Amino acid sequence: MDLLKYMRSQNAMTQDEWERTFEEDAREILVLLAGGQGASKRNGFWDVSHYFIAYVDCQTGALHTGDGRIVYPVSDEEHDAGGILDRFRREAVYRLKARKKIPHEIPEGVTASSQNEFLIVEVLEEDALCPALKEVLADYRRPVVVTDEVLGELTLDKDYDTFEGEILWRGEQICLSLEVDAADEDTWTAAVQAMRQMVADQAAWDRDMRAFAARELTQLACEWRESADEEVPEITEGSFARRIELRSIAMDADGSFSGYFDDDDMFFGHCVVVYGTVADGVTSAVMAG
Template sequence: MDLLEYMRSQDSMTQAEWERTFEDEGREILVLLAGGSGAGKRNGFWDVSHYFIAYVDCQTGALHTGDGRIVYPVSDEEHDAGGILDRFRREAVYRLKARKKIPHEVPEGVTASSQNQFLIVEVLEEDASCPALDKVLTEYRKPVVLNDEELGELTLDKDLDMFEGEVLWRGEQICVSLEVDAADEDTWADARRAMKVMLAEQDRWDGDMRSSAARELTELACEWRESADEEVPEITEESFARRIELRSIAMEPDGSFSAYFDDDDMFFGHCVVVYGSLTDGVASAEMAG
C-alpha cells in the first residue's frame, strides 16, 4: 500500500474501527505536551491530536523521549462549536489513563509521531509533578542556533520543526525556513545543503520561478484586474514576472521547496506561491493567502 492509499484507508475509518487500532487496556502515563495540536476529519468524527515530546510509563517508571500524540475523538457538533484545541496546555505535564496505539506496518512517509499515539481514556491530573519530564522540558526550552557561513544565523522553532533565518537573494534580504525533523540532525544538514544549492544558482531559479508563475497566473490576474474599483495597468506575462517580489523560501531536506512572492496587488494582496524541487525544477504556481 502506498502513502496515498494508506491515508485514504485511515480517513475512511469509523470511530469504532479507529478505536480498535489502540490496545484494549489503558495504562497510566505522565506526558509532556509540546509542539502544537490539530484535528483531522475521519468517517463521522474528528480525530483531535495534541503533540508530546516525552512520556513516563507510571507502572515501570521508564522515560520515553520522542515525538508523539495524545488523541481523542469529537463529534461534528463539538468541532463546529469551537475550542476543541484548547483542552490541553502546551509545555505542561498531564497524568492520563490512555490506550497505546497498536504497532502496524506503514508506508514510507508516515511520520513517527503518528505511530506513537495514546488514546485518552481519562485525564487524572493536570500540572502533574515529574522531575524526569521537567528536565526534558528544560532542555527543550534551550534555544538551538546554527551559524552557517553562507546561510547566516538559523534559529530552530521546535514546535514547527523549522529553522528560520534570512539570506541575500539577488541583492535583497528574504526569509528562509528549513523544514526539518528537530530530532534528526541529518535532516538539518540535508536542508541546509539543499538551500545552499538553490542559493548558488539564484539567478536561474529566480528567472524560472517568475516565468513559470507568469505562464500559469497571468490570465487569472487579468480577470482580477477587471474587477478592480479603479483603473490599473494592463498585465502581461512580462509585467507579471517583473512585478512579483520574492519574500521567502521554505526548503525541505529532499530539495522540495515552496517560494512565496508578493503579488504587487495584482491579486489584491494575496501571495503567489511557486512549488518545485531541485531535481525536477519548478512544478507549479498558485495564488494563495
C-alpha cells in the same frame, strides 16, 4: 502500501473502528505536551490530537522520548461549538489513563508520531510533578542555533521542525525556512546544502521562478484585473514577472522548495507560490492565501 489508499481507509473508520486500533487495557502515563495540535474529520466524528515530546510509563517508571500524540474523539456538534483545541496546555505535564496505539504497517510518508499515540480514557492530573520530564522540557526550551557562512544564523523552531533565518536575495533580505527532522542532524546538513545551491545561483533561480509563474498565472491575473473596482494597468507576462517580489523560501532536506512572492495586488493581496526541486528546477506555480 499506497499512501492515498491508506489515508482513505483511516478516514473511513467509524469511531468504534478507530477506538479498536488502540489496546483494550489502559495504562497510566505522565506526558509532556509540546508542539502542534489539530483535528481530523473521520467517519462521523473528529480525531483531536495534541503532540508530546516524551512520556513516562507510571507502572515501569521508564522514560520514553520522541514525538507522539494524545488523541480523543469529539462529535460534530462539539467541533462546531469551538474550543476543542483548548483542553490541554502546551509545555505542561499531564497524568493520564490512556490506551496505546496497536502497532501496524504504515506506508512511507506517514509520520512516526501517528504510531506513537495514546487514546485518552481519563485525565487524572494537570501540572503533575515529574523530574524526568522537567529535564526534558528544560532541554526542549534550550535554543538551537546553527551558523552557516552563506546562510547566516538559523534558529531551530522545535514545534515545527524548521530552522528560521534571513538571507540576502538579489540585494533584498528575505525570510528563510529549512524544513528538517529536528532529531536528525543529517537532514539539517542536507537542507543547508540544498539552500546554498540556490543562493549560489540565485540570479538564474530568480529569473526562472518569475518566468514560470508568469507563464502559468498571467491569464488568471488578467481575469482578476477585470473584476477590479478601479482601472489598473494591463498585465502581460513581462510585467507580471517584474511585479512579483520574493519574500520567503522554504527548503526541504530532500531539495524540494517553495518560493513565496508578493503579488503586487494583482490578486488583491493573495500570494504567488512557486514550487520545485534543486535537481529538477521549477515545476509549478499557484495563486494562494
